[in-house]
Amino acid sequence: xxxxxxxxxxxxxxxxxxxxxxxxxxxxxxxxxxxxxxxxxxxxxxxxxxxxxxxxxxxxxxxxxxxxxxxxxxxxxxxxxxxxxxxxxxxxxxxxxxxxxxxxxxxxxxxxxxxxxxxxxxxxxxxxxxxxxxxxxxxxxxxxxxxxxxxx
DNA sequence: GCCAACGTTGGC
DNA sequence: GCCAACGTTGGC
Numbered sequence: 001x002x003x004x005x006x007x008x009x010x011x012x013x014x015x016x017x018x019x020x021x022x023x024x025x026x027x028x029x030x031x032x033x034x035x036x037x038x039x040x041x042x043x044x045x046x047x048x049x050x051x052x053x054x055x056x057x058x059x060x061x062x063x064x065x066x067x068x069x070x071x072x073x074x075x076x077x078x079x080x081x082x083x084x085x086x087x088x089x090x091x092x093x094x095x096x097x098x099x100x101x102x103x104x105x106x107x108x109x110x111x112x113x114x115x116x117x118x119x120x121x122x123x124x125x126x127x128x129x130x131x132x133x134x135x136x137x138x139x140x141x142x143x144x145x146x147x148x149x150x151x152x
Numbered sequence: 153g154c155c156a157a158c159g160t161t162g163g164c
Numbered sequence: 165g166c167c168a169a170c171g172t173t174g175g176c
Binding site: 009 | 160161162163
């Protein structure tokens, strides 16, 4: 089993939105970064666990846990001219962008903020706290996953 | 293949 | 709203 962190702007899509979905499940569409795509397309497995992270908000941080319930498949929003994430270069016969489905698992007992994560030396290799990191999907080592959950 | 211009991300 | 970081685009 693998561990991940996925970012979302709560104004766009929050963990509460995920929890309110039918089956508490949603497709993680709109990722338009090759590294993040590769992870979703090639590496994510059913049962993998995901930290749900709220970015671009007053108090950015990890707010809950989700799980991967469907492995990578073409992001159809790229084919929809009217969609915000439309990409003319993604051909349905040779899709450029992929997504996975995730299901709500639970909220954390409290938000573990980015600023708190930055104070822990043990997490200095965690991509989220590395300067300039903008990946919206990133791997989390089991060691870091366990450490972060123990902060809860 | 280089690199300047441009767009986006996301913390603050 | 600002701006640093960094990915992408496109001219050459």
